[in-house]
Amino acid sequence: MKKIAPSILSADFSRLGEDVKMIDEAGAEYVHIDVMDGMFVPNISFGLPVIKAIRNVTERVFDVHLMIEDPGRYIDEFADAGADIITVHYEATVHLHRVVQQIKNRGLKAGVSLNPSTPVMLLKDIIKDLDLVLIMSVNPGFGGQSFIEGAKDKVIELVELRDKYNKELLIEIDGGVKEANIGEISCWGVDVFVAGSEVFKADNPAEKIKRLKEIVNA
């Protein structure tokens, strides 16, 4: 079963708890949580206290995407805050293998994300240790950007690596995912679909989540 991961970056922060509850009740399996530090990306979003607060609202999987420099400094804190999956950026992590082990030693799923300009092949020697690879289909930092078409070839290359080295690997895509393109993206072999503005700018966000789920599982 393929999964929808609504990104709370596009939620209404003045009523975040209600938006997270809506994500849960609409049947999305993951809550995608974008943490930005103003260094790795030019935007600052939210951090540990916010994640702890919304952890009380839902038992859905917290899919925490760390867009921060040197994320190894904070793995224990994000685990304590309630993360289920922690994804770090290849470009922000010098000792990637060590950080992946830190995440797994906390009993969490470990993911690595690639910026649009970072080649998939760079993950070849670590792919068997990963639970998830997140392909960025926009430059990280902001919601509401357009899907970068080069993501298609990256997903196809990653599917080949998955077939060869790690059949359990989840492939996630993030950025510019819409009702209009999610069906095609799904055909490439993606398992988890992050959608921010498409969900939260919809007249009925819960219906939008259900619709996206239907399309990817058709």
Ligand SMILES: O=C(CO)[C@H](O)[C@H](O)COP(=O)(O)O
């Ligand atoms: O990681 C992100 C930005 O860095 C967001 O999750 C992503 O951009 C989703 O937003 P949208 O669906 O509006 O493109």
